[in-house]
Amino acid sequence: MPEGRGRLIAGQYRLVEEIGRGGFAVVWRARDERLHRDVAAKRLFLPAYSTVEQRSEQRRRTLQEARSAARLDHPGVVTVHDVVEDGDDPWIIMEYVDGRSLGELVRTHGPLPPERVADIGLQLLDALRAAHRAGVLHRDVKPGNVLLAGRRVVLGDFGLATVEGDPVLTQSGVVMGAPAYLAPERARGEPAVAASDLWSLGATMFYAVEGRRPFAGGNPNAVLHSIITEDPAPAPHAGPLGPVLDGLLRKDAGDRLGADATAALLAAVADQAGSAGRTGRAGQAAGRSAEPGGHGTDPPADGTGPAPAGPLRPGRAGPGARTWHGRHRTMLIAAPVAALALALLTVPHRTLDNAWRTRPRPRPASTVPRLLATLPAGPSEIYTVAFSPDGRALAAGGADHAVRLWNLADRRLTTTLTGHAYDVFAAAFSPDGRTLATAGYDGRVLLWSGDGRARIATLDTHGNGVSALTFSPDGAVLASAGDAVRLWSVPGHRAVATLPAHGESMFTAAFAPHGTTLATAGTWAIRLWDTARPARPVTVTRLTSLVVGMAFSPDGRTLAAGGYDGRVRLWDVATHRMLGSLPDLPGRVNGVAFSPDGRILACAGGDTVLLWDALARRALTTLPTRTGVVDSVAFAPDGRILATAGDDAIIRLWSLH
Incomplete structure (x- = not known):
C-alpha cells in the first residue's frame, strides 16, 4: 500500500x-x-520487481541501522524510537529534528565561516567518539547526513554503520557510502x-567552509581515483581551520590527526568566534551562519554549493598503482604513475594548425544565451542529462539513485525511474528514441522504454561501475565504459564483446555519428576502435591527465576531449593530429x-560552461550557472536549447537563438 498524507502507520x-x-x-x-x-518516520523500500533476497537484505539493513543508532545515547545522534512493519515495508520511527542538512544550507546560502x-x-x-566507544563506525559521514537545528548539530543515517561483533551487512565487495x-x-x-x-569528517568540514568537495570528478570512479592518488583541492577560505583539514585528509590512516588532537584544534578555532576584529570573508559570512528555519531531515544525498571565485586546479598524482574493488572484481584500476609519466603527449599545446584552416568555413556562430527555465531535479547532484531524439523529453540521473524524465513542451516531470x-x-x-539506457555505480545498465513507462532489461557488469553510455548510430549496439568498455546487443539484451584495454579504467566513450567507430578514453590513452573488428584499436594520443568528457563533431571529423587538467583538446579523427586547445577552464572538464x-x-569545467565557436575558433561566452561543479551538458536535437546540470x-x- 503506498504511503500518503494522513495514512496511519x-x-x-x-x-x-x-x-x-x-x-x-x-x-x-x-x-x-x-x-x-512529532516523529520522523523513515520508510525503506525496493521496487516491486525486487527479489526475495533483496527484500530480506533490506529488512536486515533496516534493523542494523536501528540497532546502530539505538546503542548510542548522545545529543549529537538522532534517537531511534521504534521499528515497525506496515504492509510490505519496514519503517524506522525516529526523533524529529526540526532543522535542515548542512548540505542544503551550504547549497542555499554559501560556505560558512571557519569558526562556525x-x-x-x-x-x-x-x-563520532561516542559511536566509536560503543563499537559503532558510521561509514557515511557527509554533509547530507548532518542536521542543523539552531546551534545543535545531529549526525543521522546510520544505515551503513557497522557494529563491532555484528556481521557486516553489505553486498560482497561493494564500496558503499558517498564516493x-x-x-x-x-x-x-x-x-x-x-x-x-x-577522514569523512574532514571532507565534510572542507565542503562546509569552501562550498565544494575536496576531491571533484564527473563520476565516482574519477572521484575515487582522485582520493587515492591526488592531494585535496586548495582551501583558500579555511583560515585557521586549514591545519585541521590537512591533518584529517592524509592518505595514510595512521598519519591522520587523532580524535583528541582534532578536538583541541577545533576548540581553538571555534573559540575565535567571539573574538573581536573579525574581518574579511569570515566576518561577512557570519551574518548568514545561523541556519534558516526548515523542516526536518535532509535529503538522502548531498550536492555541493556555490564555488568560490578563482580556479580549481587538479591535485598531484600519488605514488604507485592503486586499486579498489567492486562486488566481484576490480572496479577501478588507476594507472601506475610510472606509466603515466611515460605516457606523454607528443603534440605540443599550440594554436589551430593548417589542417583545420583548410576546411570549409561557413558563417561563424552567433548566439546570446538566455536562461529559459530551471528544473529542480531532486535533492542531490545531477551527473547526466540527455535529450530524446525528437527533443520532446529530457532525462537526468544523479546521486539520489533515480532517473527523472521531463516533458519539455510544458517542462513537467512525467516520471521518476527507480531501479539503481x-x-x-x-x-x-x-537513435530512434524507443530505448533509454541508464547506468551508474551499481554496475547495472538498465534499459527502459523511451517514455519511461516500462523497464525492458537489465545488463549486468557484475559489480563494475559504469561511467558512460553511448549508442551506435544504427542503435543496434550500446557501449558502456567503466572498468572496461563493454559492447551490448540492444535487440538481444546481452553482452557481445569486451574491448581489450587490459589494466586500464575507462571513463568515457562516444560513437562516431556514422559507421562503427567508437572512441574511448580513461587513464592511459584516447583510442579509436572499429566495433565490427575490435581487436586492434588505433591510439590517438597517450594521456598525462584523465579524460572524462568526449564528443565527436556531427560530421565525425573532429573529436573533442576534456579532462582533469581543465583543458579541452581537439583532434583530427583521420590523421590523429591535435588541431588545437581551448582556453583553460577553472576546474576539471566533466562534459x-x-x-x-x-x-x-559546449564545455563544462569546474563551475563554468564555455561556449566555443568551432568555426571561428574563438570563445563565444561563458554561462552564468551560479552553481558549483557542472557535471553535464547536452544540446537539444534542433540545437536551440542547451541543458546544463551539476x-x-x-x-x-538555455535558449541559444
Missing part, C-alpha cells in the same frame, strides 16, 4: 508531510497519536576503521558536447 504514527526522499528511502514527519509528539564550521565539527566529532567523502582506504576496498570516519542501487552517472536515448550543426562546442540539483535550460 502501524496503528500509531500518522503521516503529516514528506520531508526527504532518495532512491530507496522516504522520510515523513509523522504524529505519534499515542504519545502526542569548527563548532559543527566539534559536535560531530563528539558524536566524495570516502577515506582512501575505503576507496581501495579496505575495511573501515575509526580514522575513516575522521547507487548513483546514476549515465543516461542515453537510442563536452557539439551542437547539432557543429558550430558550437551539484546544485538543478537543470538549467
